Amino acid sequence: xxxxxxxxxxxxxxxxxxxxxxxxxxxxxxxxxxxxxxxxxxxxxxxxxxxxxxxxxxxxxxxxxxxxxxxxxxxxxxxxxxxxxxxxxxxxxxxxxxxxxxxxxxxxxxxxxxxxxxxxxxxxxxxxxxxxxxxxxxxxxxxxxxxxxxxxxxxxxxxxxxxxxxxxxxxxxxxxxxxxxxxxxxxxxxxxxxxxxxxxxxxxxxxxxxxxxxxxxxxxxxxxxxxxxxxxxxxxxxxxxxxxxxxxxxxxxxxxxxxxxxxxxxxxxxxxxxxxxxxxxxxxxxxxxxxxxxxxxxxxxxxxxxxx
Amino acid sequence: xxxxxxxxxxxxxxxxxxxxxxxxxxxxxxxxxxxxxxxxxxxxxxxxxxxxxxxxxxxxxxxxxxxxxxxxxxxxxxxxxxxxxxxxxxxxxxxxxxxxxxxxxxxxxxxxxxxxxxxxxxxxxxxxxxxxxxxxxxxxxxxxxxxxxxxxxxxxxxxxxxxxxxxxxxxxxxxxxxxxxxxxxxxxxxxxxxxxxxxxxxxxxxxxxxxxxxxxxxxxxxxxxxxxxxxxxxxxxxxxxxxxxxxxxxxxxxxxxxxxxxxxxxxxxxxxxxxxxxxxxxxxxxxxxxxxxxxxxxxxxxxxxxxxxxxxxxxxxxxxxxxxxxxxxxxxxxxxxxxxxxxxxxxxxxxxxxxxxxxxxxxx
Amino acid sequence: xxxxxxxxxxxxxxxxxxxxxxxxxxxxxxxxxxxxxxxxxxxxxxxxxxxxxxxxxxxxxxxxxxxxxxxxxxxxxxxxxxxxxxxxxxxxxxxxxxxxxxxxxxxxxxxxxxxxxxxxxxxxxxxxxxxxxxxxxxxxxxxxxxxxxxxxxxxxxxxxxxxxxxxxxxxxxxxxxxxxxxxxxxxxxxxxxxxxxxxxxxxxxxxxxxxxxxxxxxxxxxxxxxxxxxxxxxxxxxxxxxxxxxxxxxxxx
Numbered sequence: 054x055x056x057x058x059x060x061x062x063x064x065x066x067x068x069x070x071x072x073x074x075x076x077x078x079x080x081x082x083x084x085x086x087x088x089x090x091x092x093x094x095x096x097x098x099x100x101x102x103x104x105x106x107x108x109x110x111x112x113x114x115x116x117x118x119x120x121x122x123x124x125x126x127x128x129x130x131x132x133x134x135x136x137x138x139x140x141x142x143x144x145x146x147x148x149x150x151x152x153x154x155x156x157x158x159x160x161x162x163x164x165x166x167x168x169x170x171x172x173x174x175x176x177x178x179x180x181x182x183x184x185x186x187x188x189x190x191x192x193x194x195x196x197x198x199x200x201x202x203x204x205x206x207x208x209x210x211x212x213x214x215x216x217x218x219x220x221x222x223x224x225x226x227x228x229x230x231x232x233x234x235x236x237x238x239x240x241x242x243x244x245x246x247x248x249x250x251x252x253x254x255x256x257x258x259x260x261x262x263x264x265x266x267x268x269x270x271x272x273x274x275x276x277x278x279x280x281x282x283x284x285x286x287x288x289x290x291x292x293x294x295x296x297x298x299x300x301x302x303x304x305x306x307x308x309x310x311x312x313x314x315x316x317x318x319x320x321x322x323x324x325x326x327x328x329x330x331x332x333x334x335x336x337x338x339x340x341x342x343x344x345x346x347x348x349x350x351x352x353x354x355x356x357x358x359x360x361x
Numbered sequence: 362x363x364x365x366x367x368x369x370x371x372x373x374x375x376x377x378x379x380x381x382x383x384x385x386x387x388x389x390x391x392x393x394x395x396x397x398x399x400x401x402x403x404x405x406x407x408x409x410x411x412x413x414x415x416x417x418x419x420x421x422x423x424x425x426x427x428x429x430x431x432x433x434x435x436x437x438x439x440x441x442x443x444x445x446x447x448x449x450x451x452x453x454x455x456x457x458x459x460x461x462x463x464x465x466x467x468x469x470x471x472x473x474x475x476x477x478x479x480x481x482x483x484x485x486x487x488x489x490x491x492x493x494x495x496x497x498x499x500x501x502x503x504x505x506x507x508x509x510x511x512x513x514x515x516x517x518x519x520x521x522x523x524x525x526x527x528x529x530x531x532x533x534x535x536x537x538x539x540x541x542x543x544x545x546x547x548x549x550x551x552x553x554x555x556x557x558x559x560x561x562x563x564x565x566x567x568x569x570x571x572x573x574x575x576x577x578x579x580x581x582x583x584x585x586x587x588x589x590x591x592x593x594x595x596x597x598x599x600x601x602x603x604x605x606x607x608x609x610x611x612x613x614x615x616x617x618x619x620x621x622x623x624x625x626x627x628x629x630x631x632x633x634x635x636x637x638x639x640x641x642x643x644x645x646x647x648x649x650x651x652x653x654x655x656x657x658x659x660x661x662x663x664x665x666x667x668x669x670x671x672x673x674x675x676x677x678x679x680x681x682x683x684x685x686x687x688x689x690x691x692x693x694x695x696x697x698x699x700x701x702x703x704x705x706x707x708x709x710x711x712x713x714x715x716x717x718x719x720x721x722x723x724x725x
Numbered sequence: 726x727x728x729x730x731x732x733x734x735x736x737x738x739x740x741x742x743x744x745x746x747x748x749x750x751x752x753x754x755x756x757x758x759x760x761x762x763x764x765x766x767x768x769x770x771x772x773x774x775x776x777x778x779x780x781x782x783x784x785x786x787x788x789x790x791x792x793x794x795x796x797x798x799x800x801x802x803x804x805x806x807x808x809x810x811x812x813x814x815x816x817x818x819x820x821x822x823x824x825x826x827x828x829x830x831x832x833x834x835x836x837x838x839x840x841x842x843x844x845x846x847x848x849x850x851x852x853x854x855x856x857x858x859x860x861x862x863x864x865x866x867x868x869x870x871x872x873x874x875x876x877x878x879x880x881x882x883x884x885x886x887x888x889x890x891x892x893x894x895x896x897x898x899x900x901x902x903x904x905x906x907x908x909x910x911x912x913x914x915x916x917x918x919x920x921x922x923x924x925x926x927x928x929x930x931x932x933x934x935x936x937x938x939x940x941x942x943x944x945x946x947x948x949x950x951x952x953x954x955x956x957x958x959x960x961x962x963x964x965x966x967x968x969x970x971x972x973x974x975x976x977x978x
Contacts, residue, residue, distance in 0.1 A: 157665070
């Protein structure tokens, strides 16, 4: 296999890996919106909480299992508290109030994290048994840890599919996404359903954060940059649709990764190296937004609109 | 007198007149930072008021308003950079350090940016619209971060600005009065627009798009025009801010700036004339005070925002209204400000008070 | 009939998932005619109005209005051609006054929305037609400057009609204008409609059978989205199919 093809394959896998991370966030965001009608900007904070809890635990105990547990528990717990204390009061409000209140939560969580852990990024090692790479194809080695992330993400996607299609909770979730008033009128304990869905969304956000820890640096503000990318995913996929979230996430992940990998190189052929890198990075960052604009021109409700 | 208290325009004129004395009073209080702070408030008031045209006027929750604010700022910054280097922008447009050139151009570019982004974003509505306006603003943010020729992450400094009508813009009081004058002009425009035919359609769109369609109004062009006007206002504010700070950077279009502008609108009173200006004053002062107390002031500001949203509906103007109109008919029974014209006139008060909400009848 | 129909709906079909809401529906409204559409709850009457107005896209069929195929037109485009509707659940601008609601419809008809400077509330060219429409539906003058949020249910129903009239309709679609009204309010609404009758053709969806049988020139009966009978009030009274499918259910109510 030529080096060019090997590089492309590696970048594609990187794209899928970013995609599944985005999916874990987008699934929660889109469900929470589809069922409760709430736009939650603080979803990215839960990602950050998961990452920090896992990073701190891993550093303190050295146990990846404890780190996993801590990351999940912290994100779910913080998520439930946020739902109980703030979001629950916002279900009946308009989107503007929801945006502002959750914007306030972001400031609180970010600055709170600075207070607790400082502004320096934390670095997390890949767990012992997961270091190194495997040969996925002749001539193409790929890190085990990243493969694991892809596997976990796809596993969660399958699990969510089964949960939504095959269980009673899933039935309510589906019904809730399309006929919110009807589910309410049928006397389902909607509060419990809300808390469960929100907890699940928080858990997935935390999972995404703790898995991303060893790849990215764990730092304040990590939640927002990925949150905005997640918005792009949700808009492209169609709000309220988990299938759309998966499709949109992988699409955005791959497009973003490939642009970042190749655009600076292409620009370097026409301009100076450092400028090409900076402009390339900028253009690559813009790429997914242009993709979103194109999708919206064709389909204003996204690729898989849940509300027909 | 009460009717005067209830007319927001009277409030606006009174507050602007009082504000004009800030540079006179500030030296007496021995606080030189006050004029600069007041200038920032006046500039933010323009930006917040322009956003209010969308949020409060048309019910369009744009979460990317900082994009136009930043665009306005960069027009000033980039033209200045070309003025200094002597090379024309794109080889065509000569640089300038004259506010009389840069400000209109900034407004134009802000309007064009809003036209393009609005044309795409307004194909959606509701939560998609929020996310898309945010995403487009981030896109511009990344673009300017990557433009190394214009400072990239670090931004551009603006040093020597030409005098305007012989007035030195480096004099804080002069810049303040210019900003305040533009704020007054902008508020006057907003007042006229909100009462005009266009403003009525916009208010109708906020209250019920379905109704607007049923009376034969295609809402898209109205929303787009509102979006462009708002973008122009934000760009004007951005251009002024760059003159005040003598600096422009991508931070001006960061999404948190869009959030702050929204906060100002809500804090002051959504859909009111004076509210966004009061909100700007409140938030700038709050930030200034809190940051004087602790480096981690956002840790306090965040929960304050949550509490304001949850418990202080109507914002500062709502509170003012409740106080000013205590003995009359509850003016806050009308959400989103804007007393329907005709009801504000004193003569109408003579009509016997009709019972409120007699129709508790089912809606169908 | 020599005259061309104002509205003709041909073989309209609309499905929501497995449910057929409109099943091969055809009907016409002739000039000057008051055509009533009745049927049990869930018969698809409101869905039919939604499709005629362009708020709901039909799966099949065609809608012609004043000789023009309007099936593909948007709602605003249809309104500008002279279609106008009232809503069963009133869709009014709650913060605005009664007069303001109607004035906006007048303004929409005039098509001069892009004016940014003059105060619209003082514009006699908007106010006067608005006041005429309010008077036409019999809303008490003292209530014209009251915000909609403070109007009674009956007044809101009157206002719905006034707004629809202000768009200058050449066909009115009325979705249960009597719903939720008291007996005297219903009678008043019936009289308002009677006064309009002959001047503006109307398609009336209504459950108040006294009103329907006293007003309608022609009645069509909808069951499960399909038109089972159409004829004069006298014919409909006698129709055994209608009695079986519809009247038997409704009489007990």
